[in-house]
Amino acid sequence: FFSSALPVYTPPMARDEVPLRTADQLNEPEIPASPVKVPDRRRLWWAELVALMRLAFPIIGTQLLQMALSIITTLAAGRLGVEYLDAASLGTLISNVTGNSLIIGVLFATDTLA
Secondary structure, three states: OOOOOOEEOOOOOOOOOOOOEEHHHHHOOOOOOOOOOOOOHHHHHHHHHHHHHHHHHHHHHHHHHHHHHHHHHHHHHHHHOHHHHHHHHHHHHHHHHHHHHHHHHHHHHHHHHO
């Protein structure tokens, strides 16, 4: 009664148009017959690590240089004497509390609003 030449209705996926297929086309496998080459996991892992390190090294260098600035300031003030080291520590503390913390707080607040 039913011929294989009659089109078979397949319901469309969301926002996609699926063409009508015959019964013979429905029986054909959609998976390719040839095996698919799977890349070596170690090679993929190594390539990903290299790409990540290319992005990370400038950030690591920047962080080390920023930390070195405060270390060099502390060493220089410490060589001058205890009073100079106290003054440098107090100045760093006040600048961090009044300057950096307020700016970072405003930036985090605007990031939340965005």
